[in-house]
Amino acid sequence: MSGVNIDWNRVAQEFGTPLYLYDFDHFREQFLKLKNAFKARKSIIAYAVKANSNLSVVKHFAQLGSGADCVSILEIKRALLAGVDKYKIIFSGVGKRDDEIEEALRLDILMINVESEGELQRVEEIAKKRGRPARISVRVNPNIDPKTHPYISTGLSKNKFGVDIETAKKLYLYAHKSPHLEPVGIHFHIGSQLTQLEPIREASQIVADLVRSLKSVNIDIRFFDVGGGLGIVYKDETPIDPYDYGQAILSTLSGLDLTIICEPGRFLVGNGGYFLTRVLYEKRNGEKRFVIVDGAMNDLIRPSLYQAYHKVELIGGEDGEPEPADIVGPVCESGDFLRKDVPLPPTKPGDLIVVHSAGAYGFTMASNYNSRPRVPEIALENGKIRLIRRRERFEDLIAPEIDYLI
Numbered sequence: 001m002s003g004v005n006i007d008w009n010r011v012a013q014e015f016g017t018p019l020y021l022y023d024f025d026h027f028r029e030q031f032l033k034l035k036n037a038f039k040a041r042k043s044i045i046a047y048a049v050k051a052n053s054n055l056s057v058v059k060h061f062a063q064l065g066s067g068a069d070c071v072s073i074l075e076i077k078r079a080l081l082a083g084v085d086k087y088k089i090i091f092s093g094v095g096k097r098d099d100e101i102e103e104a105l106r107l108d109i110l111m112i113n114v115e116s117e118g119e120l121q122r123v124e125e126i127a128k129k130r131g132r133p134a135r136i137s138v139r140v141n142p143n144i145d146p147k148t149h150p151y152i153s154t155g156l157s158k159n160k161f162g163v164d165i166e167t168a169k170k171l172y173l174y175a176h177k178s179p180h181l182e183p184v185g186i187h188f189h190i191g192s193q194l195t196q197l198e199p200i201r202e203a204s205q206i207v208a209d210l211v212r213s214l215k216s217v218n219i220d221i222r223f224f225d226v227g228g229g230l231g232i233v234y235k236d237e238t239p240i241d242p243y244d245y246g247q248a249i250l251s252t253l254s255g256l257d258l259t260i261i262c263e264p265g266r267f268l269v270g271n272g273g274y275f276l277t278r279v280l281y282e283k284r285n286g287e288k289r290f291v292i293v294d295g296a297m298n299d300l301i302r303p304s305l306y307q308a309y310h311k312v313e314l315i316g317g318e319d320g321e322p323e324p325a326d327i328v329g330p331v332c333e334s335g336d337f338l339r340k341d342v343p344l345p346p347t348k349p350g351d352l353i354v355v356h357s358a359g360a361y362g363f364t365m366a367s368n369y370n371s372r373p374r375v376p377e378i379a380l381e382n383g384k385i386r387l388i389r390r391r392e393r394f395e396d397l398i399a400p401e402i403d404y405l406i
């Protein structure tokens, strides 16, 4: 069932559990599929670093020519360190601090993606102080229901992201007049794990029409940033075909000479990631069966946070009828589970459980809750495995806490 051909027992023995393993070959295939979908135009695939920000992962994409969509200044530093060209880096996010804006301008990235009127003014002031105009795009909220989970929908008026069409127009007119601002791009991102094409096409149409009306007043937008959000298969979803996705967007851009920017995160890395955990015990509370493993919500929070479904695969197991069990971790929270009510045969301590589709928003959302060290990350490429982040140690956890020494 595992998408990769790998001896999980050997991996567990070599690196210990829990851990993340990433299939770099899958990452590359996904990247090329999307790049190909836009081949009729100039395009930049700007990997959304927040999905999986391991430097080796970002470097892997950088070597394929990827740009980076970053939501904090330190993500930008990661992207640069990993070899992403500065002119392919976009800075997004609703709450940028002054020091982040200043540093982004100093680093001369492609553009700052502005999400409010207040932010536009801050960028203007900071650019003025530096004496060099700032390249910006405005994140437009097209008020389209992406038909995804409410926590990961971002393109509705009730969401905190972007500005409405009328405000966007106002901001572009303002930026156009300002000697300190250079409006070069336009941006929308309506949600994550999108599986329906129509909302994307509609949003693209709305934003493309805005580009046309800006053009009529001599505001020449060069970068059309369609955000990320392409969904993947976790369970039984029918994902959008990248080719259809490309066609849907291109169909809204007739007569416009634009470079398309696409910012996928999950699509590139989601299905290529595996979380490997080991069975510690089984127990029953009344009728309820629990399989207790060494991985927990602090390592992979998606099931607890979004009720996200992840396919699980048992390596080992005993003879016997499969019976429903909750797979739970050692963290002191009732919400600490990886799957609920999954039919499993009897297990024994030491069996392995592979959690699939854990490459996006897995490790990057991990915490040290319960003083649990963050787990190692392993790359699989051309049939070879290598460690790309070692397991944290006690010393890593306590290093910033120096007060107790005094």
Ligand SMILES: *Cc1c(COP(=O)(O)O)cnc(C)c1O
Pocket (backbone or CB within 6 Å): 048, 050, 051, 069, 071, 092, 093, 189, 191, 192, 193, 227, 228, 229, 230, 263, 264, 265, 266, 267, 360
């Ligand atoms: C999170 C995010 C993305 C990536 O979203 P995915 O669903 O992982 O593709 C792209 N652009 C912006 C602005 C984001 O915030």
